[in-house]
Amino acid sequence: MKLFCCASNRKASSFKLCLVRLGLLVPPCFTQEKNKQILVLGLDGAGKTSILHFLALNRVQRSVAPTQGFNAVCISTEDRQMEFLEIGGSEPFRSYWEMYLSRGLLLVFVVDSADHKRLPEAKKYLHQLIGTNPVLPLVVFANKQDLEAAYHITDIHEALALSEVGNDRKMFLFGTQVTEDGSEIPSIIQDARDLIAHLAADMSDQA
Ligand SMILES: Nc1nc2c(ncn2[C@@H]2O[C@H](COP(=O)(O)OP(=O)(O)OP(=O)(O)O)[C@@H](O)[C@H]2O)c(=O)[nH]1
Numbered sequence: 001m002k003l004f005c006c007a008s009n010r011k012a013s014s015f016k017l018c019l020v021r022l023g024l025l026v027p028p029c030f031t032q033e034k035n036k037q038i039l040v041l042g043l044d045g046a047g048k049t050s051i052l053h054f055l056a057l058n059r060v061q062r063s064v065a066p067t068q069g070f071n072a073v074c075i076s077t078e079d080r081q082m083e084f085l086e087i088g089g090s091e092p093f094r095s096y097w098e099m100y101l102s103r104g105l106l107l108v109f110v111v112d113s114a115d116h117k118r119l120p121e122a123k124k125y126l127h128q129l130i131g132t133n134p135v136l137p138l139v140v141f142a143n144k145q146d147l148e149a150a151y152h153i154t155d156i157h158e159a160l161a162l163s164e165v166g167n168d169r170k171m172f173l174f175g176t177q178v179t180e181d182g183s184e185i186p187s188i189i190q191d192a193r194d195l196i197a198h199l200a201a202d203m204s205d206q207a
């Protein structure tokens, strides 16, 4: 497997400029216009960038800065490329999430399983997003499972009301952690990567 990773962070105030810059900075697979992206969304601090880094490079990034805009990552396998687009989870960037849904092959939604107070907020945004697209496949990462306070995935399933995401939609939930000492659970992230590749291939073939 060949991996290629590229990231770009920009401020919300220069959104248009950011798009232009994104066009300049993105890896080759983004230059193919018909390619759609795998959207990676979720509240700030949930672990989106950390997961993407792990998916791309199989290792944990030590210090992760909040994403101030976009973080584009391209992972190349032997037969295809997967284009991931994280949009920052801080308040100013959330209004851009929905704009990118129509360009999404599938939605990866990341939550901090230990941040109980903000789960209702995460649920609200998730349901707003999926409400606008009844078929977009959904992969939820219940992240930070290493933390003592983390909710089990069954509780996350309930807290996010995942039973209400719609019968026509493919939906998957993974309990993940991105930590250096985890030897077992990170393999779940690799399983998730394989599943995402499979779903993305299916969706691309349908497009
Ligand atoms: N304990 C623990 N910390 C994690 C895990 N994943 C990420 N973190 C930490 O959580 C913090 C936020 O992670 P990010 O990956 O920047 O979160 P994000 O969702 O990209 O946040 P924004 O870019 O602001 O939207 C960082 O300090 C990470 O090191 C995890 O599984 N367990």
Ligand SMILES: [Mg+2]
Pocket (backbone or CB within 6 Å): 048, 049, 050, 065, 066, 067, 071, 086, 088, 089
């Ligand atoms: Mg980020």
